[in-house]
Amino acid sequence: MTCRNYKDLMMAYLDNEVDDEQRKAFEEHLASCPQCTQELKEFEKLKQLTDNVKLIEPEDRIWQQYWGNVYNRVERSLGWILFSVAAILLTIYGGFELIENIIKDQTVGMLLKIALLVLIAGLAILFVSVLRERVYFWKKDRYRNVRR
Amino acid sequence: MGSFCEDETIAMWGCRSSSKEAFEAIVKRHMKDAYFIALGLVGNHEDALELSQEAFFRAYRNIKQLSSKGKFFPWFYQILRNLCFSHLRKRRLRQADSLDEFQENNIQVQAHDTFDPGVVAERNEDKDRIWKAIGQLDEKHREVIILRHFRNLSYEEISKILFCNTGTVTSRLYYARKRLKEILDREGPRLAGSQKGGR
Numbered sequence: 380m381t382c383r384n385y386k387d388l389m390m391a392y393l394d395n396e397v398d399d400e401q402r403k404a405f406e407e408h409l410a411s412c413p414q415c416t417q418e419l420k421e422f423e424k425l426k427q428l429t430d431n432v433k434l435i436e437p438e439d440r441i442w443q444q445y446w447g448n449v450y451n452r453v454e455r456s457l458g459w460i461l462f463s464v465a466a467i468l469l470t471i472y473g474g475f476e477l478i479e480n481i482i483k484d485q486t487v488g489m490l491l492k493i494a495l496l497v498l499i500a501g502l503a504i505l506f507v508s509v510l511r512e513r514v515y516f517w518k519k520d521r522y523r524n525v526r527r
Numbered sequence: 528m529g530s531f532c533e534d535e536t537i538a539m540w541g542c543r544s545s546s547k548e549a550f551e552a553i554v555k556r557h558m559k560d561a562y563f564i565a566l567g568l569v570g571n572h573e574d575a576l577e578l579s580q581e582a583f584f585r586a587y588r589n590i591k592q593l594s595s596k597g598k599f600f601p602w603f604y605q606i607l608r609n610l611c612f613s614h615l616r617k618r619r620l621r622q623a624d625s626l627d628e629f630q631e632n633n634i635q636v637q638a639h640d641t642f643d644p645g646v647v648a649e650r651n652e653d654k655d656r657i658w659k660a661i662g663q664l665d666e667k668h669r670e671v672i673i674l675r676h677f678r679n680l681s682y683e684e685i686s687k688i689l690f691c692n693t694g695t696v697t698s699r700l701y702y703a704r705k706r707l708k709e710i711l712d713r714e715g716p717r718l719a720g721s722q723k724g725g726r
Contacts, residue, residue: 434646446551
């Protein structure tokens with residue numbers, strides 16, 4: 380084995396993740412390799428210092444409120460979905476009512492009526508185009524059924 | 528960390544039929560791991576709390592994507608790390624924008640100034656420097672350091688949640704520590720603790 384192979388073993392040795400056989404082989408290599416011995420010493424110092432860094436445990440209040448905060452997100456997302464669906468339905472209904480009134484209104488000029496119809500036709504084409512694109516890419520997505 | 532225990536899968540089945548009680552049990556079991564991993568990845572308390580809770584919310588919403596034999600935590604970890612890394616990228620973009628503004632006024636901005644040493648217990652100069660240096664590691668190196676040093680996971684456990692083999696974990700740890708040492712050496716005099724000697 381070369382020094383490069385032992386470098387991989389060095390981390391496992393440092394973190395006590397080696398079996399007896401690997402430990403023996405590595406220690407034999409260390410006895411004959413001053414570079415690896417020096418590098419191991421430096422890593423040991425670094426590990427010791429890094430292990431000394433502990434993170435502050437947040438107050439109990441944070442943990443007591445934790446699930447409540449997650450639950451609020453779940454509940455609010457349902458609220459937002461219902462709100463959005465209702466808003467879309469009401470907007471469509473209101474839009475149709477408005478258009479119907481304008482079309483039927485004799486006092487509104489023909490040019491405005493045509494512009495309105497063209498606007499609706501444009502929106503419909505855009506909507507269908509985007510929808511078709513999404514469906515096309517969804518069908519082509521090879522990973523859509525991948526589950527872990 | 529009880530991430531790989533059998534009863535977790537049983538509780539998970541409850542979640543798959545939208546049982547909030549079962550999901551509550553999972554959240555309470557893993558909230559500390561989630562928070563501390565997020566803290567290690569993003570570097571400050573507020574973002575870590577927000578991102579870890581958001582990850583649980585997304586996990587609940589997508590729990591049906593988890594196959595029946597899948598363990599919760601490795602799957603959840605992917606959601607959490609993606610959220611954290613995405614947050615960091617947005618933060619870097621914001622910093623880059625503000626850096627342009629500050630440079631016009633000749634003000635220096637540290638690239639990783641949001642990695643807050645205030646979250647480190649019993650602070651001293653060495654610990655602050657190490658924490659800041661961890662903040663300067665790239666993402667895949669930082670995550671192995673966090674999982675190994677701050678959550679005390681074995682190589683086997685790290686390999687399960689990173690979906691790689693233990694050889695890759697060993698190799699990443701080697702380069703992560705090497706890089707960490709380079710950053711510390713570059714950024715100032717030798718650390719006080721490192722002069723005390725080895726084993």
